[in-house]
Amino acid sequence: MTAPNPSAIAQQSAVTVIVDEGKCIADKGCRICVDVCPTDILVIDLGNGKVRMAYDECWYCLPCQHDCPTQAIRVEIPYLLR
Amino acid sequence: METRHIDVDILVIGGGTAGPLAAIKAKQKAPQLKVLLLDKANVKRAGAIAEGMDSVNNAIIPGHATPEQYVKEITVANDGIVNQAAINAYAVRSHDMIRELDGWGVKFEKDETGDYAVKKVHHLGAYVLPMPEGYDIKKHVFKQIRKAGVEVSNRLVTTRLLVGEDGPSQRIAGAMALDSRSGGFVVIRAKAVVLCTGAAGRLGLPSSGYLFGTYENPTNAGDGYSMAYHAGAELSGLECFQINPLIKDYNGPACAYVTGPFGGYTVNAKGERFIKSDYWSGQMMLEFWRELEGGNGPVFLKLDHLAEETVTKIENVLHVTERPTRGLFHEGRGVDYRRDLVEMHISEIGLCGGHSASGVWVDEHARTTVPGLYAAGDLCNVAHNYMLGAFVFGKIAGEDAVDFIAGKDFAAFDAGEVEAERERVFAPLLRAEGLPPTQVEYKLRRMVNDYLQPPKVTAKMEIGRKRFAEIREDIGRLKANNPHELMRAIEVQAILDCAEMAAAASLYRTESRWGLYHYRTDHEERNDRDWFVFVEVRKGADGRPECFKRPVPPYLYPIADDERDAYDRLRVTAPLAA
Structure with a gap:
């Protein structure tokens, strides 16, 4: 499905949804944060099975942090707003 | 890309505030009906109140305020351009809705006697009811969605409505959606559709420059405004921006x-x-x-x-x-x-019925001008309706939709329309290369700031329209690499529709009104003789926004001359001690 777009380059942004991989249980099937994120920016990393932020589209609204059963997530205010 | 087909009696689009109530109330009134509630996010945490709400801004509770008082205050606060029947439809149901939510477990502040602890924040009356423990409101509402037997579908981005033939006239036939996870296409046939997609919250660019640092929940990109427009519905007050x-x-x-x-x-x-x-x-x-x-x-x-x-x-x-x-x-x-x-x-500018008065035109039954299509919540133009108004108008829409569909089958629609929409939706994914949707969105919203942000100036807005037309050319070059980016590409197109409609309506009303919301420095005076009317936008025969006037319906509660300008006297004349 994913085809690279030869006419664009990737932009870098600081990750502001910080996942504690030691606590994250996504590799055991948990999808709670991925499900509740309104902008759908959290994905499962195919390498380690843990959650990571994939798009710089965070509303810093906190359902991911509040609903995480293992308190593995800490949301920071996006750098541009700090 | 496979196409999935779904048939329902009533389709509710948007699982935030108004949508859940529309679905619950339709199902409670007619349990035999198939009612589907869909959201582009997840209904559990969707919409403007995903993390709760800290107060009811417009509680009309006996002993503190009356519907008449409230309707008059909102009339004055909105410079007279209101449909009092619609505001009154909310006002007379306000207290019952609070009691119903209270019964569901939602916490409102009460005094030592158990009475609701209403506070005065408005200029004239007392309507603010604090919710210091309002953080879990969505959880209480979600339990009711489950209890009522409403079907829920998440991560579906509705892209266009379907309108069908009904004898000589037209009525709603359903909607089409993109599954933003799988990239699938969904065609939903419905006998009635309730649009509850929230404000157009990604219209202006926040001064931080961060696309998603918006006042509104950024999932509310203006999809509903765009869909209603393309379905032929009338939109109202789009020049009365939301600025907070x-x-x-x-x-x-x-x-x-x-x-x-x-x-x-x-x-x-x-x-x-x-x-x-x-x-x-x-x-x-x-x-x-x-x-x-x-x-x-x-x-x-x-x-x-x-x-x-x-x-x-x-x-x-x-x-x-x-x-x-x-x-x-x-x-x-x-x-x-x-x-x-x-x-x-x-804030950046936005379109919002709930905080301002810019939305899809609805009457006191939440009916739009397209038969069978309803709008409720921030998307509809019922002025200053806020969260509680969204709950109430959702309820009104859901219950009225049950009556509307009685004895009706699905309206027939043109299969070519579905194919054309499939092509439009998936074009950015199929293109080999092109413009990233986020970059097109950034430029579009920066132009909205530069040319539409009040004070509004005619020549600037005209340049803005040219810039928007150029960006419309760029839509044909959008490139998405996956279904998530495709969702953003679809949203950019809705934002562009909103920008063009907001510019058209703002240029059409050649006066100033609503304070900063429509402050035109080259038409600085309010002109009640020519402009004591709603400005409406609909899709013209040429496919471009067409503006026209709609008279303000006769008031249920007349406003006396000494009352009408109360909101023009907000400035403190002599400095008060801090």
Whole structure:
């Protein structure tokens, strides 16, 4: 499905949804944060099975942090707003 | 890309505030019906109240306020351009809705006698009901969705409505959607559709430059405005922008409705109060903007005079519910309400019925001008309706839709329309290369700021329309690499529709009205002789926005001459002691 777009380059942004991989249980099937994120920016990393932020589209609204059963997530205010 | 087909009796689009109530109430009234509630996010945490709400801004509770008082206040606050029947339809159901939500477990503040603890924030009446424990409102509503047997589908981005033939006339036939996870296409046939997709919250660009640092939940990109427009519905008041006073950079509410009753208020850089009421109106925003841009600026929220226990109480609301990262933001800046003023700013522009009056035209039954299509919540043009108005209009829409579909089958629609939409939706994915949707969105929204942000100037808005037309050419070059980016590409197109409609409506109304919301420096006076009307937008025969006037319906509650200008007298004339 994913085809690279030869006419664009990737932009870098600081990750502001910080996942504690030691606590994250996504590799055991948990999808709670991925499900509740309104902008759908959290994905499962195919390498380690843990959650990571994939798009710089965070509303810093906190359902991911509040609903995480293992308190593995800490949301920071996006750098541009700090 | 496979196409999935779904048939339902009533389709509710948007699982935030109005949508759940529409679905629950339709199902309660007619349990045999198939009612589908869909959302582009997840209904559990969808919409403007995903993290709860800190107060009801418009509670009409016997002993504190009457429907007549409320309808008159909103009429005056909105410079007379209201459909009082629609506002009254909310007002007379306000108390019952609070009691129903209370019964579901939603917590509202009560005094020692068990009466609702209503506070005065508006200029004239008392309608604010604090919700210090309002953070879990969505959970209580979601339980009712389950209990009622409503079907729920998440991560479906509705892209266009389907309108079908019904004899000589037309009526709603369904909707089409993109599954933003799988990339699948969904065609839903429905006998009635309730649109509850929220505000157009990604219209202007926040001054931070962060695309998703919006006042509104950024999932509310204006999809519903665009869909209603393409379905042939009438939109109303799109020149009456939403602009709010917010915490600078954080871009969330401070929030005066919470802090006001505790003694907090807005001051200028001299520490002086300059507005009598912190209730959000266009007139208040004009005074706020003048102070911000004038020699006494910037503007701050002042809480440093309050007692320690009062500040703690405020923190326990503001840092816990609605936008709970407020505390984290202040901590990062080293701001403590006990000793520091909170720097304020004004938001980017948006379209919103719930906070302003810009939305899809509906009557007192939540009916749009397309038979079988309803709109409720921030998307509809019922002025200043807020969260509780969204719940009530959702209920009205859901119940009316049950009556509408009685004896009706699905309306027949053109299969070619579905194929054309499939092509439009998937084009950015199939293209080999092109423009990233986020970059096109950034430029579009920056142009919205440069050319549409009040004060509005005719020549600037005309240039803005040219820039929007150029960006419309760029739509054919959007490139998405996956279904998520495809969702953003679809949203950019909705934002562009909103920008063009907002420009058309703003240019059409050649006067100034609603304070800052429609402040035209080259038409500085309010002109009731020619413009005491709604300005409506619909899709013209040439496929471009077409504007026309709709008369203001006769008032249910007449406004006396000495009442009508109350909101024009918001500025403090002699400085009050801070």
